[in-house]
Amino acid sequence: MPDFWFFLEVLVGGLLSGTMYALVALGFVLIYKASSVFNFAQGAMVFFAVLSFVGFMELGLPFWAALPVTVGLMILVGMGTERFVLRPLVNQSEDTLLMATIGLAFVIEGVAQLAWGVDVRRLDLGIRDEPINWVMDKTGMLVSQLDVTAAAVAGIMVAALALLFSHTKVGRGLRAVADDHAAALSIGIPLKHIWMLVWATAGVVALVAGMLWGARSGVQFALVWVALKALPVLIIGGFTSVPGVILAGLIVGAVEKIGEVFIGPFFGGGIEGWAPYMLAVLFLLIRPEGLFGEKIIRRV
């Protein structure tokens, strides 16, 4: 197969993977945008969400019943986190909150294994992880159906959330809270409700991301580490930008795959692990807040 088509194939594959990373990163952005907390437990939440979903199905619930039940569970998790972890720590430094979310990650991982056991499970979403035939026939390129579906889902979620933030009353409230808690309180925005809403939404996003990743790679503990893949996306896109997440995801995915296939062999391969991070560092050197992040203004 001529090299140009191969390059295109790798590129398209990378772009599609990138949207999967963006889905995970979306959860981070939501929480950071609304409460300035970097939720390191997002990876654990992705794992817990999809594990519970599969668990409920195993207990007998059909697909369409398990879905709202799991959503409800994630909302409870979000509310619990806000009430028991964040509220007591409300005025602490960024580092403390980060540590608290790492502690939270341990708790969620442990509870997930306690509640549902450590067996590895399958998730069948009904979308086959196989090449789309007409693309294959026309160009010889391989584009997976699951990947395209995931990209579409990611795109829809990002669009919906961006609209939520910019055009609805709730969204404006979220942005106000992110800007200044005290001021938002003083004009009557219900802080607790807003935070619960944000964490609940992040939980739902985690579930969707978990379902797509689980369908691809099996539902097991290793899913916790997809969060590590999402961090460079966050940096490049900016911690506070919802549309930035998609663009950054595309960039990270493309660079990662093209780098691994074309540059990796010179080093013996395996550069996928750190290449996105190096790219993120380079980006930061040029734009310290990421592509679309809010410019950090410091008063001396």
Place this chain on the structure above:
Amino acid sequence: MLTDRMLRRVVPAISAAATFIAIAAASTAAMAQEAQEQYFGIPSSRVGPYSAMGTGYYGGIIDYLNYVNMKGGVNGVKLTYDECETEYNAARTVECYQRLLNKGDQKMVVFDTLGTPGAYAVIGRMAQDHVVLAQYGYGRTDAADGRVWPWVFNAAGHYWGQIAVKMNYIAEKEGGVDKMKGKTIVHLHIDTAYGREPLPAMRQIAKDWDFKLIEIAVPAPGLEQQSQWLQIRKEKADWVTFWGAGSGMNSTAITTAARVGFPREKMFYVTFGGAEEDMIPAGDAAKGTYVAANAAPGKDYPLIADIIKVVYGAGKGNMQNPDRVGTVYYNRGVGAAAMWIEALKNAQQIHNKVGKTVNGDEFRDGYEALDVTDEKLKEIGILGMSAPFKMSCAKHDGSERFKVMQWDGKKFQILTDWVPAPDPAFIRKLIEDSAAKFAAENNITPRKCS
């Protein structure tokens, strides 16, 4: 009233104090120990990314120990054990090793880390502490040279033997070694030492048989193997030997292979990458994958069936999910434990301690004296599940034979009997060279074996 301020002081103070008390108690308490109980220390990994593996393997070991106890122990000596969670982490394994080492006035006699990182972390201590490192299909390959490593064994066949067996099988499937000329074999592996283990042997075989060997690495956790498989497709590989770790990587390889249209019937998994836990998440895509086995799965081996009847019948089974009895890792654990008990019996015999507990040196002699024939396997009840082998002073590895099995969508179909490595002398030479190099670098004088 418990005020916030009091909690502030009390909570951390109590936890600190309690910690010290617990450690002191654990390490100095002389726990009530009957003289007729043989103690085993078990470093299990029940949480974390390798939990599926750990719960199966150590569950099998514990079930077998309980089974032996229920059948009257080893010549009347009952077996006890303590577990310690390592999370499959080298540092935790070292800590567990230290903690499990002594119980009362007895020392543990054998240690099994289920994994290469843990094995390497403790391997240097075995000679000093007089504990046997019973690797079972993993670990330091050149420890098969018993002259340099008197305290380390590998009863289930190591990686160099395994890759030779696999290459032989592939050659057979292609129609003969001469048909291998010009073919392309990809070794897809996790980007760690474990993944690169078979490469020296593979490169030599590639040279001898004149096929093209491409090495492609997958960085952990390997949940995303798009780029690697697109490369494999571009290179038009004929076969892929897969050396992964963790069910995430293992099942993702299958689903990605399906996505790029690479036939699963041309994929050959390693013993530590091919178990039910790795195949099931990949669903239908896994059908046709070949896996090498050093312990065959199945519930109808007499021992396994008996364990289900006796141990699970009494409600003392260790597996939370009893369906996992008879899976690959479970049977491997049972096989490993069976070797411990045979070694124990040998030790009691050799040192005239029938009916009494043995120490590390005696156990070591017992392990080295293992001569597991087909009759012995039949007696234990695992004929066909484990391969027969004989240890000796210089040869500390097992039979170097593997079965080839294939996943049919629901379970593994065992396709062959015990296939030996085609050129054991060549592999033995590699091992002895490596062991000699290690001995020279570390000023170890290899012992003499008659």
Place this chain on the structure above:
Amino acid sequence: MLYREAGQFRTSYAQDSQIFPLRQDRVGIIIMLIAAVMLPFVANSYWLSAILIPWLVLSLVALGQNILMGYAGQLSLGSAGFMAVGAFACYNLILRIDGIPFVVAVGLSGVCAALVGIVFGLPSLRIRGLYLAVATLASQFFIVWALDKFGWFKNYDPAGVITAQPIVMFGHNFATPREKYWVVLAIVAVLALLAKNMARGSIGRGWMAVRDMDVAAEVMGFSLLRTKLQAFAISSFYCGVGGALFAFAYLQTVEPSAFGIDLSFRILFMVIIGGLGTIMGSFLGAGFILLMPIFLNIFFHTVFGKSVDATITSALEQVIFGVMIIMFLIFEPLGLARLWQLTKERLRLWPFKH
């Protein structure tokens, strides 16, 4: 009553700027050091090799992390990477330079780690806060990948996991846990003293100025380039020495996977729970994080024994560990060092209330 400064007068600048101005403190420290040296005679091998040695080594690394995060305010998640550099550098130095004393090798490996630290600390000149933390992850992943990938670091060992050489100094092989403990104790004590002095001196004040408000510090004349890179260098030096000791005195193997991101997180925990910006906090935090999982494991095995499935107890341990961390952060965000400080202040007044 006992812990009072009444009657202790300082008559020179030297006396005024001592680390331990109170006589009671000085006496206490000397007693503690003597106890530490005498400890191997009473402690058994498990305590020495599995608790005390890793505690000392990890305290050293936590010290390094504290210098970077606590004093200089640079959020970093790459400490395990620098440990790996130290460990491999030590291995290679001992391998390639015949007869090099262990202490010298350790010192030089610290220097290697410091050089690497400077390189990866360069982004800190432009990036701050959480972004810097994620950027340091880049150094973590890259370093571990590079050390694993290029066989030269491992002397082309076919096994890939190298056994650390024995600790040899002045012709003597420090092989027993007791001797290893003394070597580690000596190195850690000296370096901790150095760190304390650095923190109290102008170097430390420079770091703290940069931490609190780097723009203002620059205006006052601190070269941000020098201060930040110096913090990275010294912090990486400590992490590198700690890494070498970790590999040689504790694990006895040198392998990249032992220095993964989970170790970086553990060190981060140690620093935060111990107390950011304190020397004592590094030791206390390291003790807590090291002992808590062990305590939980022992506790559950003693209480539940065989009656509860071990998988459940292992998962419970994880949950409780996370809960304890969160509770700690809620109830005492300034860490164990703050508790220690409060205790000392109460002691100064005791038996009076105020």
